Amino acid sequence: MSTSQIQQTLLNIESELREKIAALPEMQIKLMDQLNYSLCELIQIMTEVHLCEHPLFFELMRLDAARCQLEIGLYGVCSDCENEIEPERLAKDPLEQRCLTCSNHFSQQHRQELRLNH
Structure with a gap:
């Protein structure tokens, strides 16, 4: 996928996400006066x-x-091991941050942490 295609995909995701966030009751009052907040401001x-x-x-x-x-x-690029994220993973979820190996390791570690905290 080219950079411009990725940018367009991310813009589409952002547009949908902004609509969903604006519909949250807690956000309606805050966003009433302005809709052009940056992602950081949101x-x-x-x-x-x-x-x-x-x-x-989390999606934001x-x-x-x-x-x-x-x-x-x-x-x-995987945020953990810095290897390339599998193209099929990115095609399925353009916001993916980890390769399959690191994602599995992260999930396993997270589940273990949850068990230890309960």
Whole structure:
């Protein structure tokens, strides 16, 4: 996929995500006066209204990371091992941050942490 195709894909994801975030009751009051907030500003606002655990917040963070990676030429590089993320993984989820091996390791580690905390 070319850089322009990736950019367009990320823009489409951003547009859908912004609509969903704007529909949240906690965000409607905050966004009432302005809709052109940057991703960083949206992250800050969602933090202020205590939505850090909301699934849309996590998607927003993933989108921000993908856009930053694209800007610095690291889009498609695993955030853990720095190997290339499998193209089929990126095709399935353009916001993917890890290769299959690291994703499996992360999931296993996360499940273990959850068991230890309960």
